[in-house]
């Protein structure tokens with residue numbers, strides 16, 4: 011590009027070697043050995059002495075693409091010179107011949123390509139160059155990791171969660187019911203899945219719908235654990251955006267509540283108008299359905315489910331509204347597979363036999379005749395004879411066994427769509443200690459004709475607003491609170507009614523000066539979150555939080571381990587929901603459950619029914635919902651007319667029924683769920699793979715080097731913890747995700763879990779990802795000069811080292827990087843063009859030397875023709891490798907897609923739940939990916955001139 015300064019003319023285009031960021035300059039005057047250059051892009055003007063102006067002439071060559079000031083571009087074919095000014099001849103994008111005078115070149119052209127920078131002598135330090143290369147290598151490694159998307163979240167590595175996240179997130183369209191028992195981490199699983207999908211570009215627009223009182227908890231959980239910034243769309247956001255139309259349309263990650271949306275037909279329409287990639291519905295057991303009369307909430311979710319590829323439904327108590335309710339949710343997920351309730355019930359009858367066959371397939375190398383008969387019976391409509399035949403073929407038996415298990419689970423169980431882990435399979439939960447406290451029934455609560463409500467929640471039936479002054483349970487509660495005060499133990503109190511909660515808080519304060527907060531569905535979201543936060547505060551916080559029944563659903567209170575059930579709910583699912591507030595992952599103590607009840611009353615019977623009949627205080631009662639469905643009416647009858655004998659009989663019947671149902675569930679449904687919901691070996695492999703990334707010590711030195719190169723100041727904080735701050739000489743206007751006043755980070759997962767005020771840095775954190783982009787996409791470090799020695803090379807030689815990157819732009823949803831990851835192609839040539847690629851970068855002994863920029867420029871100019879030849883040769887060499895790599899990527903892509911297609915086609919022939927659309931989509935994806943791969947191109951990413959010493 012450089013040219014002789016004595017031919018300077020107005021209208022010529024030059025760039026400044028010392029200030030290339032000024033852009034393309036235009037000579038606007040040459041007078042008295044002075045040249046004036048105007049840089050239109052930056053609005054600057056410079057006057058130089060002609061003799062030593064640090065300028066390089068911009069001269070494009072055949073093959074270059076140039077852009078006109080009017081925005082059209084052309085490929086140069088010829089360059090002519092007229093009166094000292096260049097004229098480019100070539101063709102535009104439509105193949106039309108064009109002529110462009112250099113004065114018409116776009117002034118905003120950037121000269122940041124490595125070859126331009128090298129040839130104009132813009133040299134970066136060697137360490138910045140090496141950082142760039144290392145960053146490319148790191149990115150390539152990350153992109154190929156099987157746990158990509160699961161490394162960054164601030165979560166403990168819990169096998170069943172990683173298993174589910176990995177299994178679900180890698181599906182084409184994840185549609186599942188996450189139904190782990192209360193507190194086992196469904197929110198975390200949903201977060202992991204969303205994080206994985208968003209990071210890998212497979213999902214962009216996500217809508218989470220949760221009950222009002224969980225909005226804030228979800229918002230915070232998504233941000234602090236997953237760095238996912240959801241927009242809360244409630245009344246406020248709605249009012250702000252209402253004037254401009256839908257508040258949902260411009261946000262990618264939206265969090266709202268179903269109640270809020272259902273209130274207004276316009277809101278429903280706004281939500282349905284958006285093409286969400288994934289919808290998540292928490293506490294999905296509230297969606298009521300019967301074939302004749304779906305609830306408005308169900309009907310709305312059904313419409314949403316039909317038009318959205320991804321759907322996650324979360325509930326800890328899938329059968330809370332009975333079997334029909336459970337079926338209704340499966341039907342939302344996969345209406346083709348679950349279309350007939352009666353058929354579903356019949357299938358359930360066969361779960362025990364099904365689980366037996368699967369266990370045999372898992373355990374024994376050969377099936378006995380009986381089992382084989384049962385297997386064939388199950389598969390009678392499934393056209394799976396070939397697979398069954400393969401069981402006798404040693405070479406194919408293992409694969410056939412796996413395929414058959416998958417088929418049985420999917421086709422005859424709820425395999426593909428339902429995940430449920432229980433405390434039986436996920437170990438390590440603390441024990442629960444029950445402290446039942448019988449109290450004499452006060453006279454004023456004693457009535458013959460009381461309703462069920464009045465018997466279970468007697469304060470509700472009395473007009474006395476000061477009932478708490480005369481209720482022995484309140485004095486007992488005060489006593490517990492006083493006893494726990496010295497040990498600073500927190501106490502969560504749950505009662506059935508909102509008004510009871512309000513009155514209890516008042517009573518605790520008035521009668522005992524206890525620092526208590528209240529939390530119920532009638533409070534605003536802000537007031538509720540404030541109450542929960544005050545309760546969570548360690549030093550100055552409330553000692554007691556009083557919650558109403560549904561006020562506490564889904565909340566995290568595991569920092570407390572004393573629970574008072576001031577009364578009992580009339581549904582085992584609700585009881586489990588209550589205990590689940592404390593019995594959650596993260597609970598480190600055994601849980602003390604305190605239950606007061608009035609002697610010889612309905613309360614005592616209910617207490618004993620739960621305790622002796624279902625054993626529901628000590629562990630989640632697996633059969634609770636089913637027993638309640640069968641004996642609920644009888645229970646109500648006995649409670650209405652409390653009688654010890656009838657009570658004892660009911661409790662015995664309950665125990666017998668619960669034991670029978672549990673044994674059956676254990677052998678049938680639960681076994682199937684267990685088989686499907688977490689396979690220990692792959693789950694442990696995932697844990698190990700993420701742990702290996704955690705142990706990878708390369709992140710910090712790399713990030714420190716980036717900080718150093720870009721002017722971010724680093725201070726040590728403590729082991730594995732640092733403070734990062736924008737320095738005074740920050741090289742970029744804003745370093746990604748780095749706040750003005752800095753941030754404290756940790757590289758340790760354990761520290762991050764304990765210290766939420768610190769950012770957990772991993773290769774997947776937005777700050778690190780932003781830093782990777784910064785290094786790879788900016789020009790910094792893309793041209794360098796180094797002095798090196800190597801035993802095989804004589805001194806005084808010039809070598810050229812190039813790194814080409816393969817560019818293959820394609821829609822992110824295709825995840826093309828699975829087959830063509832970020833790839834750097836290194837070429838090392840000596841000055842005659844001999845290939846020295848066998849010498850690795852690390853083999854050079856680097857000899858840092860300082861040099862004068864002017865000397866470097868002069869040297870590069872003198873070598874320009876040879877360097878251009880070497881650059882062209884390097885590109886040809888890299889091009890040969892590109893052809894091989896693309897062919898290999900295409901082959902791998904086609905192999906994988908064909909296998910997946912075959913698997914789905916085989917499944918579809920026996921399983922209507924696999925939709926044709928899913929197969930068609932796969933085929934289209936394969937064709938599309940092939941097209942993109944064929945269009946892959948090389949781009950020179952970095953170049954280094956080496957001088958041997």
Ligand SMILES: Nc1ncnc2c1ncn2[C@@H]1O[C@H](COP(=O)(O)OP(=O)(O)OP(=O)(O)O)[C@@H](O)[C@H]1O
Pocket residue numbers: 164165166167168171190191192193194195196197198199325326563564565566568590594595596
């Ligand atoms: N992997 C994990 N690392 C750290 N904390 C976790 C992890 N999994 C779960 N937790 C914590 O355990 C608690 C329960 O998890 P979560 O809220 O996801 O459970 P859930 O199954 O959705 O509960 P519920 O049934 O009450 O809705 C939460 O406080 C959550 O932050």
